[in-house]
Amino acid sequence: MQAAALLFLAQRASALVLAPLVLVHLGLAxxxxxxxxxxxxxxxxxxxxxxxxxxxxxxxxxxxxxxPIGLRNVLREWLxxxxxxxxxxxxxxxAVLLLLGLRAVAAVTxx
Amino acid sequence: MLPANSQRHAGRYAxxxxxxxxxxLAVFLPFHFLALGLAxxxxxxxxxxxxxxxxxxxxxxxxxxVTLLSVHLLAGLRVLTLEFLPWxxxxxxxxxxxxxxxxxxxxxxxxxxxx
Numbered sequence: 001m002q003a004a005a006l007l008f009l010a011q012r013a014s015a016l017v018l019a020p021l022v023l024v025h026l027g028l029a030x031x032x033x034x035x036x037x038x039x040x041x042x043x044x045x046x047x048x049x050x051x052x053x054x055x056x057x058x059x060x061x062x063x064x065x066x067x068p069i070g071l072r073n074v075l076r077e078w079l080x081x082x083x084x085x086x087x088x089x090x091x092x093x094x095a096v097l098l099l100l101g102l103r104a105v106a107a108v109t110x111x
Numbered sequence: 112m113l114p115a116n117s118q119r120h121a122g123r124y125a126x127x128x129x130x131x132x133x134x135x136l137a138v139f140l141p142f143h144f145l146a147l148g149l150a151x152x153x154x155x156x157x158x159x160x161x162x163x164x165x166x167x168x169x170x171x172x173x174x175x176x177v178t179l180l181s182v183h184l185l186a187g188l189r190v191l192t193l194e195f196l197p198w199x200x201x202x203x204x205x206x207x208x209x210x211x212x213x214x215x216x217x218x219x220x221x222x223x224x225x226x
Contacts, residue, residue, distance in 0.1 A: 012191065015187050015190075015191060016191065018187075019184060019187065019188060022180060022183075025180075026181060026184070029177055029220060033173075033220060034223040034226055036165060037161050038161060039155070039157035039161060040154060042150075043150060060144075063140065067137040067140065070130075070133045071133075074134055077130070093137075096141060097140060097141065097144070100141055100145060101144045103144065104143075104145075104148045106151070107147060107148045107151040108147055
């Protein structure tokens with residue numbers, strides 16, 4: 001399979017994973033912001049929770065796949081940027097998202 | 112029935128909104144993760160950040176991000192529907208409903224944050 005087809009599939013597959021997660025995240029954001037956010041409230045919900053660890057872990061992995069591929073498309077369409085250099089920068093961006101995201105998940109879940 | 116080029120214009124706006132919201136969310140995401148990662152340093156550290164974020168400009172930015180996320184979700188669902196489902200219904204209606212739902216999500220967040 002060609003690289004372009006693989007990227008297309010990865011972009012769509014990650015979008016399918018992200019859609020329900022984003023919906024829950026938006027609902028939770030609207031609910032949680034009511035009355036102001038506190039660390040105790042956030043951590044009380046997430047600390048030690050295998051469910052939230054799985055939820056946000058999957059969220060981070062899917063976002064780390066989805067965002068660089070989307071940016072790659074936009075850079076090509078809007079600025080005409082493409083090639084190995086752009087691809088390497090975007091792979092790096094995906095890796096940064098993955099590491100920072102998983103670190104954040106570990107921080108809020110304590111797992 | 113709307114003229115074909117009107118449908119095309121709406122589709123172009125939707126595609127642009129999808130891309131722009133995606134870029135802005137991608138730029139925001141590392142900072143979001145860094146902020147949540149403060150919890151590694153303890154509850155107090157995260158609380159001090161949350162206290163800092165409790166100011167009007169940050170609240171407006173948060174509202175913008177929630178709205179952008181809604182826009183990106185709905186525009187993305189439109190793309191997936193067009194590509195993978197046999198749906199050939201009123202595409203422009205999807206765009207209009209999507210824009211309204213995204214705006215309502217933002218308003219709901221703002222109201223909840225202000226209460």
